[in-house]
Amino acid sequence: MTETVTRPFGPLDFQLVLLRRMGDHQPGLVEDARQELGASVADMREANKRWQAMLRSSRSRGALSRYRSVLGAPEAVVPRRIGDLDCEAHLWPVPLWPGLRFEVLAGPGGAVWNEWLVRAPGIPGPELRGEVDLRPWSCTVDEVARAFPPARPMEGSAPTRWQLALTLPGGRECVAEFSWGLLQRLLPGGDRS
Incomplete structure (x- = not known):
């Protein structure tokens, strides 16, 4: 994928931005996905750098316009x-x-x-019945909240992160952490790191 930086920022770059934040908790999955995209670690860093520059630019478009221009x-x-x-x-x-x-x-x-x-509309989500079903990248915030009511939303540990406090069958309390809406990991109920 190594190309000049002057090419337009597009869907491939955006996927690298999503992966960059997910790499904090799932480096193995991110590495596999990055290779699937044919991108280098430098490509991922550069995509994130360009995304951050777009967000901070004084000429920045509104967020919806930015997504339309990229995607x-x-x-x-x-x-x-x-x-x-x-x-x-x-x-x-x-x-x-x-x-x-x-x-x-x-x-x-x-x-x-x-x-x-x-x-995606029309695509069934996974059956989430217990901890074994809560695998990284297997489900979204909404799916986990519906499967384990009353899940309690919590502030995420960084931008683009969400957390849900929930009680699993059997009474075990935990916190599900998401990046860009996709499950990354489960933490013990008292651990918010």
Whole structure:
């Protein structure tokens, strides 16, 4: 993949950005995925550097415009209602995870409320019955929250991270940590590191 930096930032680069944050907890899975994409460690670093520069640029576009410029037109735009608020879910395919979509929830005027990986419409999620089913990269925040009610949302340990406090069958408390909406690891109930 080693090319000049002047090429446009596109879907491949964006997948490398997703992988970069996930590498903190799942370096083996990230290494396999990076190789599958034909990218080097330097390519991943460069993609992250360029993404961060786009986020911090004084000429930065709005978040929704930025995703459209990087990922192209969404595969679908679905109206959603959250409480009394209307929004739109913009969905893009992510080749590394064909059963998932990158979802950007945008409110009126295009303000982005959330951005993460979700299960693709029409694709069944995994059956989550216990700890053995909670494998890294196997499920999303929403799937875990539905499977283990009442899961309690918690602040993540870094941007693009989410945590859910939950009780597994048998009464064991734990915290599920997600990066970009995809499960990365389970922590004991009292451990938030």
